[in-house]
Amino acid sequence: MTTDTTITEPATARSGAVLSFEDLQVTFGTEFGDVRAVKGISLQVHPGEVVALVGESGSGKSVTSMTALGLLPKNARVSGTVRVGDKDLSRLDARGLRTLRGNDVAMVFQEPMTALNPVLTIGDQLTEALQLHGIAYGKQASARAAELLAMVGIPEPERRLKQYPHELSGGQRQRVVIAMAISCDPKVIIADEPTTALDVTVQADILDLLRSLKDKLDTGILLITHNMGVVADMADRVAVMLKGDLVEEGTTEQVLNDPQHEYTKRLLAAVPHLGNGPGQFGSVAEVSAPARQEAPALDLQNLVIEYQRLGRPAFRAVDDVSFSVAQGEIVGLVGESGSGKSTIGKVALGLMPAVSGSVSILGHDLAKQGGRRLKELRRRIGVVFQDPAASLNPRFPIGDVIAEPMVVHKVGDEKARRERVYELLDAVELPRSAFNRYPHELSGGQRQRVSIARALVLDPELLVADEPTSALDVSVQASVLKMFTALQERYQFACLFVSHDLAVIDTLAHRVVVLQNGRIVEQGPREEVLRKPSEEYTRRLIAAAPVPEPGEQRRRREERHALLKELGEEVAELHVDAATPPSRAVPGAQGGNASRAGGVLGG
Structure with missing residues (x-):
């Protein structure tokens, strides 16, 4: 129901609110004029x-x-009333x-x-x-x-x-x-x-x-x-x-x-709603995994990755991992922090070496490539990083940012590069006027679109995307996911999509690989892994993912608590001794x- 912000009585009179805002207005004075951040809201807790x-x-x-x-800065002007209990903060x-x-x-x-x-x-x-x-x-x-x-x-x-x-x-x-x-x-x-x-x-x-x-x-x-x-x-x-x-x-x-x-x-x-599968944003209908190719876009076999530590034994971040990404296929790589997802992505890009095992990209053993051959192979790989603000050069205008891979790989002349950049700006739904703007002049969602355009500028056959939507607002995330799916259909690139958000993976992926502590615990078609998980860890991961519907979420929470009890684990709660309250x-x-x-x- 739509809020009526007209307040006729103090919030504290309303059943003893512990926090109340009455006609709160906050304006910040800046060198460019006043900015109204809060425009007369009323709310009680x-x-x-x-x-x-x-x-x-x-x-x-x-x-x-x-x-x-x-705790607002000195350039903030506050009007209206803010009460905590019966205390008026203005007093x-x-x-x-x-x-x-x-x-x-x-x-x-x-x-x-x-x-x-x-x-x-x-x-x-x-x-x-x-x-x-x-x-x-x-x-x-x-x-x-x-x-x-x-x-x-x-x-x-x-x-x-x-x-x-x-x-x-x-x-x-x-x-x-x-x-x-x-x-x-x-x-x-x-x-x-x-x-x-x-x-x-x-x-x-x-x-x-x-x-x-x-x-x-x-x-x-x-x-x-x-x-x-x-x-x-x-x-x-x-x-x-x-x-x-x-x-x-x-x-x-x-x-x-x-x-x-x-x-x-x-x-x-x-x-995105876990359980609804692909096409949640009207982008595509349900799709099935593409047929396996003789030469997968990415093939990892018995991969072992370690981090060396001075004076201490090496830390094994990835242990005996094997999976592949077929051409034209999106594989979701999921797991909690420290499971080894991003480390695998770095090795797939050739940014760090593996201790043992093999990494094959488009039929070529990455370890056996060097010099010109390695550069040529990297030309066929695109990458989208998690934080676009950190991955875009702040001194380059957007046109140069997107065109840089073409410059590095000596593709086309200046006119051809400009046309390619305009084509991709259209593809990622950014105005052509962004060509001469700088990264700081764009929003977070727009910067991530620039990152995707740059990743696609050389028509890669394999894309590695590391948490590309985690830093975005939900509406921006939805538009980026819709665009990403449309681009994948259009350009038919294979993709290793790294994420901890199972709803996003459910929206995009053909297959899912689940990591825990550097090891694969389960992998298979999206429908099987996310709907009928066979491993305890996957079940816990899925049970913990919230959904945006109160009744369904209440049921999922109860099922999660039952699962934890079944596994002999305690439900997190506040342990208050009645004799010694705070x-x-x-x-x-x-x-x-x-x-x-x-x-x-x-x-």
């Missing part, structure tokens, strides 16, 4: 409720959340804001490595928050820090207190950030894309933990995300933002199953700022 604030980059989600912490001075952060409102950031101080131990950072707010000191603070780690499901908490952030996995670091957020028993937690940087199974664990947190501690959560599967899994209510406006608000079932605003409909239509902070505690998290917990 109640105790024990998860409200998802969704929208694409630039919609104003994070700016809205920062107002609840008083608080710097000391009052320091007391508010942590005591009443805390934040869980997207990337835990930037939220944690790399030179302080986990124990130092947890006890800092407790001491800062006058909750506990010395040995008592250390004991409380260990309790918090145990609450969020980190094993051997006393040992972990002495470790540094880099010694923990991504999921464990995010659990530490959550432990810091609940250390002062805040009324509301703002979770800003808390699972974006995590693997799908770790994401499912973190969502279970957050759900347990709001149920057991009655904490309100404002969840900021662009992942509709996460929204379906977590949220009680959904608010949709577009260019600073709140365009729709309602229960999760209402917004996801019966959207009213055209933007919400477009947003949901752009989300202590409410002492009012008026002094503030400081020793760690990066201090900005949220007291600085």
Whole structure:
């Protein structure tokens, strides 16, 4: 249902909201004039409720959340009312804001490595928050820090207190950030894309933990995300933002199953749905894997890849991996972080050597190629990297970026190259005016289109795409996937598509290869692997992938929990001892700022 932003009574009068925004407007003064980032939105979060604030980059989600912490930069002008509990933030001075952060409102950031101080131990950072707010000191603070780690499901908490952030996995670091957020028993937690940087199974664990947190501690959560599967899994209510406006608000079932605003409909239509297979964006009908060729585009046999470490045994990243990509076929390579996906992609491109095994590209043994023959072979391979901003030369205009492979391989004259670049700009649906623009003048989705155009400029027979859509908004991702499928049909290139997003793989791939810890655990046609997995790891991976429909996601979550119990594993949840709940902070505690998290917990 469409939001009515007219508020007739204070939010705190509405069943005791723990966080409320009333006619919030945020304008940034810049050298190019004023930018209205938030345009008069009203929203409430109640105790024990998860409200998802969704929208694409630039919609104003994070700016809205920062107002609840008083952390906007000095060039921001804020009007309207922001309340945390019964406290009006506009009436608080710097000391009052320091007391508010942590005591009443805390934040869980997207990337835990930037939220944690790399030179302080986990124990130092947890006890800092407790001491800062006058909750506990010395040995008592250390004991409380260990309790918090145990609450969020980190094993051997006393040992972990002495470790540094880099010694923990991504999921464990995010659990530490959550432990810091609940250390002062805040009324509301703002979770800003808390699972974006995590693997799908770790994401499912973190969502279970957050759900347990709001149920057991009655904490309100404002969840900021662009992942509709996460929204379906977590949220009680959904608010949709577009260019600073709140365009729709309602229960999760209402917004996801019966959207009213055209933007919400477009947003949901752009989300790939695991289980729906190819053609989700109207691009192609169901296709079957091409017939095997005598010379596959890529053939890996018994591949072993190791990283040498000074003074220590080599780390084996890939162990005895064998699979092939037929000509004209898309093979999805999936697995969690550290499984060896990107390493295999680098070896397939000839960017790093294998310890043993063979890599054959278009019938040629890569190890036996050298000089001119290797350069000629590389001409037949294209590559699309994960981050287009890092893979495009910022000093080259787009025309030169796309034409560079033709220059390197001495293909055509200047006129022919220009015509080829224009042809590809048309193919990837970019205006020809982009020819003379620079990468920084384009959006993320446009830059990724440029990367794909550059990869196709030499008509490659094999394309290696390493997470090419993971950094994109859902609508941009959908348009890139639609375009990618159309281009593959048109140019008939083979593709090794590396991704951790099973819904994307379901949309594109003919066959799927599943990696775990450098080994293949399962491979076969997409239908068999994603619909009828035979291996335990694949079943866990698929069960953890959220889908953007609340009823189906609820059923999938229950099935996942049943699977974990069947495998003898625990479901991630908050372990709260009723006798020792998190202590409410002492009012008026002094503030400081020793760690990066201090900005949220007291600085």
